Amino acid sequence: MKRALCIVLDSVGCGNAPDAADYGDAGANTLGHLFERVPGFFLPNLARLGLYEVLGLPSETPIHPTASWARLTEKSAGKDTTTGHWELMGCALEEAFATFEEFPSELIAELEKRSGVQFIGNFAASGTEILVQLGEEHMRTGKPILYTSADSVLQIAAHEEVFGLEQLWELCKTARTLLDERDIRIGRVIARPFIGSSAADFKRTGNRHDYSLMPGETILNRLQAAGVQSIGVGKIANIFANSGISESHPTKSNAEGMAVIDQLWAERRMQPHFIFANLVDFDSLYGHRRDPEGYAQCLREFDAWLGTFIEKVSPEDLVILTADHGNDPYHPGTDHTREQVPVLVIGKKVEDSEFAAVAGWIEGHLLPVS
Numbered sequence: 001m002k003r004a005l006c007i008v009l010d011s012v013g014c015g016n017a018p019d020a021a022d023y024g025d026a027g028a029n030t031l032g033h034l035f036e037r038v039p040g041f042f043l044p045n046l047a048r049l050g051l052y053e054v055l056g057l058p059s060e061t062p063i064h065p066t067a068s069w070a071r072l073t074e075k076s077a078g079k080d081t082t083t084g085h086w087e088l089m090g091c092a093l094e095e096a097f098a099t100f101e102e103f104p105s106e107l108i109a110e111l112e113k114r115s116g117v118q119f120i121g122n123f124a125a126s127g128t129e130i131l132v133q134l135g136e137e138h139m140r141t142g143k144p145i146l147y148t149s150a151d152s153v154l155q156i157a158a159h160e161e162v163f164g165l166e167q168l169w170e171l172c173k174t175a176r177t178l179l180d181e182r183d184i185r186i187g188r189v190i191a192r193p194f195i196g197s198s199a200a201d202f203k204r205t206g207n208r209h210d211y212s213l214m215p216g217e218t219i220l221n222r223l224q225a226a227g228v229q230s231i232g233v234g235k236i237a238n239i240f241a242n243s244g245i246s247e248s249h250p251t252k253s254n255a256e257g258m259a260v261i262d263q264l265w266a267e268r269r270m271q272p273h274f275i276f277a278n279l280v281d282f283d284s285l286y287g288h289r290r291d292p293e294g295y296a297q298c299l300r301e302f303d304a305w306l307g308t309f310i311e312k313v314s315p316e317d318l319v320i321l322t323a324d325h326g327n328d329p330y331h332p333g334t335d336h337t338r339e340q341v342p343v344l345v346i347g348k349k350v351e352d353s354e355f356a357a358v359a360g361w362i363e364g365h366l367l368p369v370s
Helices: 030-037 044-048 051-055 081-088 105-115 127-141 160-181 219-225 254-267 281-287 292-310 358-366
Strands: 003-009 067-072 120-124 145-148 153-159 188-195 209-212 229-233 247-249 273-279 318-322 341-346
Touching (some): 003 358, 030 051, 044 051, 044 292, 051 067, 105 160, 120 127, 127 153, 127 160, 127 188, 153 160, 160 188, 219 229, 219 273, 318 358
Parallel strands (some): 003 273, 229 247
Antiparallel strands (some): 067 341, 145 153, 188 209, 318 341
């Protein structure tokens, strides 16, 4: 029985996107700058799969005998999670998602009418900055915080205890429905719950929910139609609006995601399946917060886990490690960065493959190719 696994290391880009300057990201290089500037930074297990070759760095670590490596350049316009994941699964965007500095007042008025709330905010800001600016006002008034970013997102932040998780999730579902009715192509509506009692200790929780546009046909749909289980780990089901997802395992951290991957890999050995996982901590905890030391440590922790996982991969398996965009912690601002991404593959059948994209590798491994 065949099985495949693709792990997206969220935001772990490798620089050199030819159009980076068009996005204000000239010179951004998430991995390159970490290796240049973090003392003693070393990822031995990723090196075994060819990461140093991708980055053009010297390495004395022997490459795994069935490993292949490459760099991917995004075809779609954008540098967000949804765009990156959709293209990895064979659904490139011909038209970029819509972005806003602020949302039209008429749209907000209709959303307030449907949901029975009033909003504060409605401007572009980072997720941590917005809590410092408006979190205490939200606590006083109960009004949820509406904001956006450079990405195609409509985000709503609310206190888990003051406003309530279920109410926040329902509010975001209403926003998604309204946007879709009006054909406003915003990639994601994101519920951003937080806890704490003041600006000094507000903290976002792991109970976020993403509500995405419905994608076109992807490799997930093709696998499902052919009787192959497609299993999402982390926020995958949200990114694809559950389209093509046979089973979903939401997680709140990289550690939980890696534990779920281990469990699925051990339990599902006797049936054909594709596990598609997102590990988000690189991006959400360290990239957006411009924390290079935290980002580097997060990569070290993943690399240590990878060293134990590689030993469980058999010659018939296919394992792909890649990313969806960059988020250089040394780059100005707090947004994603337009970068190429590495792709590292374990699987002897990949070396002679004619497929140049992640979706092609997966499809070639799990489905008959005509």
